[in-house]
Amino acid sequence: MNLKIKTLVDGHYKAVMAQFDLKLFEALKPPIGEMEIVEFTGSKQGDRVHIRFKSPLKAEWISEITEDFEDEKQAYFVDEGKVLPPGLTYWRHKHIVEKVTENSSHIIDDITFEGPNILVSALLYPGIFMGFYPRKRIYKKYFKK
Numbered sequence: 001m002n003l004k005i006k007t008l009v010d011g012h013y014k015a016v017m018a019q020f021d022l023k024l025f026e027a028l029k030p031p032i033g034e035m036e037i038v039e040f041t042g043s044k045q046g047d048r049v050h051i052r053f054k055s056p057l058k059a060e061w062i063s064e065i066t067e068d069f070e071d072e073k074q075a076y077f078v079d080e081g082k083v084l085p086p087g088l089t090y091w092r093h094k095h096i097v098e099k100v101t102e103n104s105s106h107i108i109d110d111i112t113f114e115g116p117n118i119l120v121s122a123l124l125y126p127g128i129f130m131g132f133y134p135r136k137r138i139y140k141k142y143f144k145k
Contacts, residue, residue: 001112001113001114001121001122001124001125002110002111002112003109003110003111003112003113003125003128003129003132004108004109004110004111005108005109005129005132005133005135005136006106006107006108007106007107007108007135007136007139007140008100008104008105008106008140009104009105009106009107009139009140009142009143009144010103010104010143010144010145011103011104011105011143011145012099012102012103012105013073013074013075013097013098013099013100013105014070014075016097016105016107016143017043017070017075017076017097019142019143020043020077020095020097021042021043022037022040024142025037025040025049027138027142028135028138030131030134031134032056033053033054033055033056033057034053034054034055035051035052035053035054036051036052036054037049037050037051038050038051038052042065043065043068043077043095044065044068044077045065045066045067045068045077046064046065047064047065048062048063048064048065049061049062049063049065049079050062053085057085057086059085059086060083060085061081061083061084061085062081062082062083063079063080063081063082063091063093064079064080064082065077065078065079066078066079066080072099073098073099074096074097074098074099075096075097076094076095076096076097077094077095078092078093078094078095079091079092079093079095080092080093087115087116087120087124088113088114088115088124089114089115089116090112090113090114091111091112091113092111092112092113093109093110093111093112094108094109094110094111095107095108095109095110096108096110103145105143107135107139109132109135111128111132113128
């Protein structure tokens with residue numbers, strides 16, 4: 001299944017992408033539940049992110065940055081799940097920052113995920129959507145000039 005959430009933010013796309021760091025990652029933590037960032041090495045190919053969920057479910061999530069790119073119109077990086085919470089069998093999240101103007105950008109969370117079958121994938125969709133939709137507000141506040 002695929003989910004895309006697009007958010008208009010202040011800032012040149014290169015400056016916005018440069019702020020995809022640990023500080024932003026911590027700001028994006030979901031308000032519900034408890035999680036710990038075990039490892040965050042960055043947003044470039046070869047970097048890793050390891051999250052430990054403590055509540056409401058206990059689970060490990062380890063993603064590897066498999067791709068990063070930048071040109072005159074956009075920048076992006078891709079994280080792919082290597083160790084996933086129960087129910088997820090595939091995870092690919094492309095973090096795209098597109099130039100709109102010299103002072104504004106779109107952040108696009110382009111997420112492809114799968115469960116063990118189509119029914120589980122469909123059941124996961126609302127939870128993943130609700131987990132990522134609040135990022136719109138966080139991104140707007142975080143990148144407000």
